[in-house]
Amino acid sequence: MKGTVLIVGATSGIGRALAVRLAASGAGLVLAGRNTDELERTASDCRLRFGVPVAIQAFEARNFAQHGHFYESCERAAPEGLDGVILCIGYLGPTDEGPFDDGEAARTLDVNFVGCVSVLERAARAMAARRHGFLCVVSSVAGDRIRRGRFLYGVAKAALNRFAEAQRAALAGTGVRVLLVKPGPVDTRMTYGLPGMALMASPEQVAGDIHRALRAGETIVYTPWFWRWIMALIKMVPEPIFRRLRL
């Protein structure tokens, strides 16, 4: 891969696996996240192993006021502007029992949806002006049909999916592509130790699928591939039955 790619959420399992994967293919990187010490370690590793330039930027999903400044800094860190932006940020809170926690609700919606919109809108404009680039949004199968238990997460992902679809339409003809990624459960910090996780993928597998889909110019990718068919089936289940299935 040529050029420079920004990975937002680069300390996440998927983000880190993507950094290694893209650096191995020759891309320069800008890594963004909250823990700049962690980011610097991954950056050093990529520079030493693959000889590509890697810059880091502090990023806080909920600090909306800083997003404009953040994005400009990322663009400046790339010698010829950014060729792509990949969003790997997310927040999976506790399950839905107990009284309504508006802090948790706000956090879930902000990190999984609103913060992403903020970054992606800025990136879309910058890239459309250059008539070149890609946006990649890491969503989840949870947005395809929303389960009980942590349903605001599913709702935020569903909103993110619609947003990606809308952006793709808005960017038609500008030379900017949008890839929406829907992983099933992935073995990372977010899911570590949680009960009931089946068919887990490794972050490396997911990063591989994303890289392939980017190169092939795809628009939606489920990773691993079989989730496309599992969700297709689940989406077909009529509402009264789905409610009773306690999925």
Add this chain to the structure above:
Amino acid sequence: MAATARVLAEGGQGSYLARGLGRAYGDAALNEGAGVVSFELLDRLLEFDPADGSLLCEGGTSLSRILEVFVPRGWFLPVTPGTQHVTVAGAVASDVHGKNHHRDGSFSAFVTGLELLTGTGELLDCSRTKAPEAFWATVGGMGLTGFIRSVRLRLRPIESAWMRVDVRRARDLDATLEALEAADRSATYSVAWIDGTAAGPSLGRSIVTYGEHALADQLPPRLRHQPLAAPARRARTVPHSFPGWLLNRASVGLFNRAYWSRHPERDGQIVDYPSFFYPLDVLHAWHRLYGRRGFVQYQAVFPPLAVREGVTALLETSRDAGRTAYLGVLKHFGPAGEGLLSFPLEGATLALDFPHRGRDFAAFARRLDEIVARHGGRVYLAKDAFLSAATFAAMYPGADRFRQVRQGLDPQGLFSSSLGRRLGLVESP
């Protein structure tokens, strides 16, 4: 690391042990009934200085990763064990050795510093000059002094990814020992592959190989334009269901004999570095060749004057007990290092592979331990599964000092392992 220190302090699991790639043969990387922390994500390269080959990397970095990145750039590990699938922290914690100990010492000889997360939550920088006590307790310390977060080591420059190998046949143990002694003066790497099935006058018969890193102009013309490119080797895997009964004394004996008589003496053969240093890595899960019951590796070192008698005693005792070792590997060691629990002593080390057959292997292992102890030698902890606390204490005079230093680094006993408890290095809860 801050998060890790919190987990340690909250002590939900009683005690913790860092685990790298889990290649220790016994219980060194196990902490039964308590917590284990995997270092698989702490595997990043942090700094490299091409002026002197100095590399800083996280503890979970594998030796294979280092070779993959740096051999093409003209650097090698100055000391490497027989597998590249171990972490640098594990290599320090076992103070591993290679085929060049007589010349270069053990792994720690090239470690210039490490960062240790101690039981008090402190991240301690140690080296020969900074906190040397903690350094020499951690070198060979089997992970019991804390978590090794990063290691600084010096790589050695090479001109090619190839080795120049000389091969000699030795008809018996005396010839083997002479051949190794000759190598001390003239070869960087030397090792004797002993036919464990040979008996009587042929006891200790071996193939002795000597190796040097090939210089660029020693390579055949077809390799000279890319001297640092090692050939891709396709690793094969032994299936889970491999019938272990295929490997028995008769079949192995036949194979060894045929191998020994067919193996010509040769000079100057050019061999790729993985074949020279990691012959067993070619066969993934090679231990499955031994079938479901598996195998046991036994490795000990004897001081110079006891080598002949000690090696003979081990081989003959095994044979008499009906437990012939299929393969033995003999190497010369130079002077001991300063690690309090470091294995190498000046003399020679013998590693034996036994199929895990019959009842009560432990009793057999203890007989071997007695032989080793009687001859003033000791057993390698990275391979041990049977040593008793008393025998261990007799073999490792540094153990008392180690316990003292450890007490200072980990007053609450947050770090422990099954091996540590078995050998009395840490208290049992």
